[in-house]
Amino acid sequence: MAAWASRVPGGPDGRRTLWTALVDRAGSGLWAAVSVLYFTYVVGLSAAEVGTLAAVSGAIGIAGAPIGGRLADRLPLTRVLIALQVLRALASLALLTTDNYALLLAISAAGSLGDRAANVLTKLYATRVAGPDRIRYLAVNRTAANVGWALGGLAAAAALTVGTTAAYQWLLIGDALSFIGAALLTLRCNEPPSPSRTVATSAGPVPTAKPATPWRDRTYLTYVATETVLFLDDAVFKVGLPLWIVHVGAPHGLAPLLMVLNNVMVVALQVPLARFGATTSAARGLLLPLSAAFALGGATMALSATGGTVLATVCLTASAVVFTLAEMLHATVSWELSVALAPDTAQGTYLGVHGLAQSAQRSVGPLIVTAAIATGPAGWATFGTAIALTCAFQHRLVRAAVARQALSVPPVTVSEH
DSSP, X not given: OHHHHHTSTTHHHHHHHHHHHHHHHHHXXXXXXXXXXXXXXXXXXXXXXXXXXXXXXXXXXXXXHHHHHHHHTTSOHHHHHXXXXXXXXXXXXXXXXXXXXXXXXXXXXXXXXXXXXXXXXXXXHHHHHHGGGHHHHHHHHHHHHHHHHHHHHHHHHHHHTTOOHHHHHHHHHHHHHHHHHHHHHHHTSOOOOOTTOOOOOTTSOOOOSOOOOGGGOHHHHHHHHHHHHHTTHHHIIIIIHHHHHHHHTOOTTHHHHHHHHHHHHHHHHHHHHHGGGSSHXXXXXXXHHHHHHHHHHHHHHHHTTSSOHHHHHHHHHHHHHHHHHHHHHHHHHHHHHHHHTSOGGGHHHHHHHHHHHHHHHHHHHHHHHHHHHHHOHHHHHXXXXXXXXXXXXXXXXXHHHHHHHHHHSOOOOOOOO
């Protein structure tokens, strides 16, 4: 255990944040698995009302990323994170107090705001506490989060065998308690140094330059737009694979097995793969194999519809493997480039805008994937090719920025110790 702990970048604060990720995601796994069922069977909402609730709260939650990033550039990061965890806990508990649809919308939106903001600030904290080892640390953090998510999902599955109203309510309470636990763990973390916040004294000059803003940075905004496309692997697993399994007549039980395969691969391989994107130029280089992975994933999805059940099962499993590989490669690339392209004095604000990409994908991703399904095999081939071309475009887009950094910053490799 001591040897493992010594290999985690960020020292004691880095290790505490791993426990925070584990606890946080375990609670999220409890709730994500049963949220639709809770609103349907406990609250009594119709399918249309549940869908509207998710869509509206998700759309409002998009603002959480830039708001959280902006606050983190002006206030102590740990205090903002604690406040967000408390907000998420209160929102979860508040859902137990009403069946009024308008109130449920407002409460869900508040929780969504907190969730999106906390995701961005967790990444920012890791960037500051781990320093040059941020890529390895974020990979370890993502592994811990996936373990927590799996534990929460297993606990929710066990609770669903009971199926009573009380069981659903206790799962929601467990979700709230996980956020309280995450807040208490964050309370023990030290505030990392922030280049965006300086203390002015009477003896020193008063800063006059305006802080950098991503909203005027065309390269960064274009980069964020391409990131929205590259995050579509999330929609493939949540929507595309389950629906396509039904469409091609593969065994329905394959869907959860492929989700388990995805989770196991991320836990086992995310940290080893992170070493290949340890520098900004290396991360940019990964965009080329990432492009190939997306193209191959689309091709195998299309091929799964051209034969019988056996071919469909083999091709769908291959698609899950390839899209999971793409997910892990993109995570490494995205972590590094989103930070490297941001000025040190406005990291929070820039990462907040970068968080819009994943939020936007959650809204448009299901629509794009269902369009590919409706189009058939050609739709999946086009889907994979379009994302592959976006990877190539991003590779060219960030070239100048990566070259500038190579001239001004000495290369840093990920420590294996």
